[in-house]
Amino acid sequence: MDIKEIIRPENLVSKKPVLMTGNTMHYCPGCSHGVVHGLLAEVIEELGIQERTIGVSPVGCSVFAYNYIDIDWEEAAHGRAPAVATGISRVNPDKVVFTYQGDGDLASIGAGEIMHACNRGENIVVIFINNAIYGMTGGQMAPTTLLGQVTSTTPNGRNVDLNGYPLRITELIAQLPGTSYVTRQSVHTSATVRKCKKAIKKAFQNVIDKKGTSFVEIVSTCNSGWRCTPVEANQWMEENMFPFYRPGDLKDAEKDAPEGYQKKN
Amino acid sequence: MSLETRNLGIQKIKNQIKKQMGELRLMKGNEVIAEAAIRCGCDGYFGYPITPQSEIMETLMAREPWNGTGMVVLQAESEVASINMVYGAAGTGKKVMTSSSSPGISLMAEGISYLAGAELPCVIVNVQRGGPGLGTIQPSQADYFQSTKGGGHGDYHLLVLAPASVQEMNDFVKLAFDLAFKYNNPAMILADGAIGQMMEKVELSDFVPRLTDEEIEARSGSWAVTGKRKGRERHVVTSLELNSEKMEENNIRFQKKYRKMEEEEVRYELIECEDAEYILVAFGSASRICQKSVELARAKGLKVGLLRPITLYPFPKKTVAELARKVKGFLSVEINAGQMVEDVKLSIFDEGIAVPVKYYGRMGGIVPTPGEVVDALQRLLIGE
Numbered sequence: 001m002d003i004k005e006i007i008r009p010e011n012l013v014s015k016k017p018v019l020m021t022g023n024t025m026h027y028c029p030g031c032s033h034g035v036v037h038g039l040l041a042e043v044i045e046e047l048g049i050q051e052r053t054i055g056v057s058p059v060g061c062s063v064f065a066y067n068y069i070d071i072d073w074e075e076a077a078h079g080r081a082p083a084v085a086t087g088i089s090r091v092n093p094d095k096v097v098f099t100y101q102g103d104g105d106l107a108s109i110g111a112g113e114i115m116h117a118c119n120r121g122e123n124i125v126v127i128f129i130n131n132a133i134y135g136m137t138g139g140q141m142a143p144t145t146l147l148g149q150v151t152s153t154t155p156n157g158r159n160v161d162l163n164g165y166p167l168r169i170t171e172l173i174a175q176l177p178g179t180s181y182v183t184r185q186s187v188h189t190s191a192t193v194r195k196c197k198k199a200i201k202k203a204f205q206n207v208i209d210k211k212g213t214s215f216v217e218i219v220s221t222c223n224s225g226w227r228c229t230p231v232e233a234n235q236w237m238e239e240n241m242f243p244f245y246r247p248g249d250l251k252d253a254e255k256d257a258p259e260g261y262q263k264k265n
Numbered sequence: 266m267s268l269e270t271r272n273l274g275i276q277k278i279k280n281q282i283k284k285q286m287g288e289l290r291l292m293k294g295n296e297v298i299a300e301a302a303i304r305c306g307c308d309g310y311f312g313y314p315i316t317p318q319s320e321i322m323e324t325l326m327a328r329e330p331w332n333g334t335g336m337v338v339l340q341a342e343s344e345v346a347s348i349n350m351v352y353g354a355a356g357t358g359k360k361v362m363t364s365s366s367s368p369g370i371s372l373m374a375e376g377i378s379y380l381a382g383a384e385l386p387c388v389i390v391n392v393q394r395g396g397p398g399l400g401t402i403q404p405s406q407a408d409y410f411q412s413t414k415g416g417g418h419g420d421y422h423l424l425v426l427a428p429a430s431v432q433e434m435n436d437f438v439k440l441a442f443d444l445a446f447k448y449n450n451p452a453m454i455l456a457d458g459a460i461g462q463m464m465e466k467v468e469l470s471d472f473v474p475r476l477t478d479e480e481i482e483a484r485s486g487s488w489a490v491t492g493k494r495k496g497r498e499r500h501v502v503t504s505l506e507l508n509s510e511k512m513e514e515n516n517i518r519f520q521k522k523y524r525k526m527e528e529e530e531v532r533y534e535l536i537e538c539e540d541a542e543y544i545l546v547a548f549g550s551a552s553r554i555c556q557k558s559v560e561l562a563r564a565k566g567l568k569v570g571l572l573r574p575i576t577l578y579p580f581p582k583k584t585v586a587e588l589a590r591k592v593k594g595f596l597s598v599e600i601n602a603g604q605m606v607e608d609v610k611l612s613i614f615d616e617g618i619a620v621p622v623k624y625y626g627r628m629g630g631i632v633p634t635p636g637e638v639v640d641a642l643q644r645l646l647i648g649e
Contacts, residue, residue, distance in 0.1 A: 052492040056353070066501045072490040074356045075503035077379050080349035083341070087353025088490070090337045091309045091361065095492060113349070116342035 017041035019050060019070045026064060030230025032220030033062055033129065035187040039197045040100075040127070041069050043204055053096045054088055056081045058110075060102040061135040079110025082117035085124045096207050098125035103144040104134045107169040111143075114173070121178025121212035125203045128170065128215065130245060131222040139225035143167040146240055151225070166244065170217045174250035180206050181214040182251040188221065188234040192247075199249075219245050266335060268477045288469050294434040295461045297469075298364065298390055298454070299324035301438035302336070306473040308359035309337040311350035313369060316402040317458035318392035321364045334475055344369040348376030348389075355385040356502035358481040358489030360442055364390035366458075367408050368399060370416070377451060378417030381519070382504025384488075386445035388438065389423070390454045392461035395630040403630025404458035404550060409604035412455050413578040420516060422523045424452040424530065425577040427548040431465035439470060444530060446484065448522055455577060457600065459550040459632065523579075532575035533584055537563070541570030543646055544588050546609050547598040548574050550632060555598050557635035562642065569642065577605070585612035589620045594646040598638050599626040621646060 016022075019041035027033045044053050050071055057065040059078035066073035076084040081099035089097040106114050106128050117124065133151055134140040140153040146166050148157040158166070174182040181203055185196035196218060203214035219241050223233035292300070298321050302310060312322045322340060330336035337354075341347040347363045354361040365373060370391045380387060391412065395405035408416075412425045424444045426437045434456065441452040481489065493499045506512040534552075537559055538544060547555040552573040562569035572588065574581050589595070589612070597606035603624035610622045625641035627633045633641075 050492075051494050054357070054490055054492060063505065066499070066503065070493065070499055072493045072499055073501045073503075074353060074490055075383075075501065075505055076352070077349060077375055080345065080352075080376070083346040083349035084353035084356075086339070086341075086346075087309070087311060087350030087355075087361070088357055089353075090339055090350070091354040091359045092357050092491075095357075112342060113346055116346065 017045060019045050021068055021070050023067045025068060027061065028224040030221060030223040030233060031061070032131065032187050032218065035193060036127065036129065036196070036218055036220075037065065037068050039187070039193070039200050043197065043201045044069070044071060046201070047204055047208065049096050049204070049208065052094065053098070054092075056085045056088070056097065056099045058099070058101040058105040060105050062100055062102060062129065063136070065100050079105050079108070080113055081105065082110065082113040082122070082124070082126065086117050086120070086122045089122055089124055093123070096125075096204060097123070098127060098204070098207070100127045101129070102135070103128070103130045103132065103142045107143040107167050111169065114169070115176070118173050118213045118215065119176045119178045123207055123210050124213055125207050126213065126215045127200070128217040129220045130217055131220040131225070132166075132241065133222050133225040135222045135225050139222070139227075143169070146244060149240075168245065170215065170250060173215050179213045179215055179251060180211040180253055183215070183249045184217040184219060184245060184247050186219045186237070186247055188237060217245070219247065266475060266477050268479065270335070271474055271477050290467055290469060291464055292431060292467050293320055293462060293464050294428075294431045294456060295320035295392065296324045297431050297434040297467050298438060299328065300469055301435045302362060303328060303330045303334055304470045304472050305439040305442060306334065306360060306475040307336050307362060307442070308475055309339070309354050309361040310363065311339050311341050311347040311354070311361070312363050313341050313344045313347050313365065315344075315366045315369045317394060317404070317461050318364050318366050318390070320461075321390065334472075336475065344372040345376065348373035348380070351387050352376055352380055352383070352385060355380065355387040356383070356490045358485035358491065360446075360476070362388035362390065364392065366392050366394045367396050367405070370408065370411065374417035377423070378419050378421060379504050380451045381417075381421035381423065382419060383502050384449040384519075385451065385502065386442070386449050387451050388441045388445055388454065389451055390456065393455065393457040395628065401630040402458065404632060405601060405628070405630060406457055406549060406551060406599050407601040407604070407628070408455065409577065409599070409601060412453055413580070413608075421519060422526070422578050424448065424450060424526060425455050426452065427455050427575060427577050428460055429549050429552045429573060431460070431463065431467045434460060435467050435470060439473075448526060449488075450522065455549070457550050527579040530576055531579050531581045531583070533581040534573040534575060535584075536571040536573065538570030538572065538588065540568055542568040542593045543570070543642060544592050544595050545569060545571045545598055545638065545642070546574070546585070546595055546605065547571065548577060548605065551598050551600050551626075554633060554635055555638060558598075558638035558642070561635055561639050565639070567642070567647065574605070580608045580612070582608070582612035582615070585609055586616040586618065589613045589616065589618045592620065594621040594623065596638075596642050596646055597622065597624045598633065599624065600628070600632055601626055602628055
């Protein structure tokens, strides 16, 4: 069969998302960021919200997210994306605002901002990339780094006495009455990519419907930081990350305030 | 906000203007900041409580402007969050502000640097208290360096206005926003606990409606993050530029802006300087004390005048230099350990003029008395 017989519109299963800018990505081969960026671009296009979506990029590897998805962006200081998104959303209630944050940004330096934005139920989407490491600065320990995991600041493995425990911040977020949808996904197989896209789409739809904060954690790989090949990274993630960071929905409330949180007025 | 929404509210506002135009009231400086914010068409306030300025947010919350002009008021979880909320909202071209006092402003320093680096307009009110550290809740002017020389990291300047009365707490809110949008730069109102807490007669400003989306587009449409429409490039608010050549271009652009401010925005007041042999230089609360000192000194037959810088950045360097050519000396009177005195000296040194410049001040939340200032003038400059 000639290749021209294969390249036909009816055989098309996937294409470059319309909202991807075409700029050459700075991400390492094997990194999850590129896949998630593609999903975001597809979801924003499919929901027809390009003209009213505002993204907030973090400090970390995805600081340059604004180079890749063709929407308006603000670049936040390290950890402050939820506060920046709060400011945007509060004075522009009809915009669809999302933050895109890594685990160092969200769970360490920005732990305060994410807790309070979610607790206030800010009408925003949070995309949380958890690869258990600081990628941009060269693979240091993150709050999400697993016990025993070797990083450049835990050369002998994360040790409880020295470094404390890995933080399952998404489980904390799920308890906050301001969040309407909290889920944990991954993008290492075709099936999980499709599932993750569905979750991201639901999160954005929730914000369009003004249902409060929707939080999508994506357990991700950082093969450069983890010092392995992309294939090995996917295996390592399944074997080590998933038992601790279990994929699946943590909360899918229809914004019904939990007991004790009923509105007084 | 659409034009229809605004038209709906416009009659309401007009009625308010009829009732309240030229209205004289007795109010606290902090309360006036809140009232002036609502009246100048501010879109949002984000803050965190700290003494001695908590009345600003308390007044806003009590006034519920979201039911009137549509202004948003939000109590944030920290000063760090407040300033970043301001960053987010300012990036969309809205007119937004925050307020705090000295330790809180230190926490905001990172965000203020980002605002300056991303060239976003906003207003920051600092009702100063004594430091360093937790210091005291009493008035101080010890954040002069922090406010005028940068405060956060990197080469940048804020426009800094120093109110000396409750009336100026009213007037400077609108002025600060106007300057912030003229230069796409954060502007600071540098007050202190005395101005914030004292009650004075004030004539409140007329109501100015908030801008519609179309008006924001006309003013800030070339950069504001409002959602990428077809036919225009995406807008990105950022202070990041890893290409050194481009980053230097950015730095040069900022510096040009600061030089333009220095040329065009210097504001000051001269009191009894025409025949003066000695000049007191003082801003804010200290200038109010020095007005009395001028009276006391003149009663003693001493020819003393007062230069009150209204903009601390840009500093009235030329005016100081002009005065330096004809007077016998300057006394910089400050409620700190002597900070503005350096700018007074530089203004004169840069012109190659030799005239003595001395400092007098109190710290720790203590303000000097008018008599103390005259004594210091005689002791340090005139010689008895």
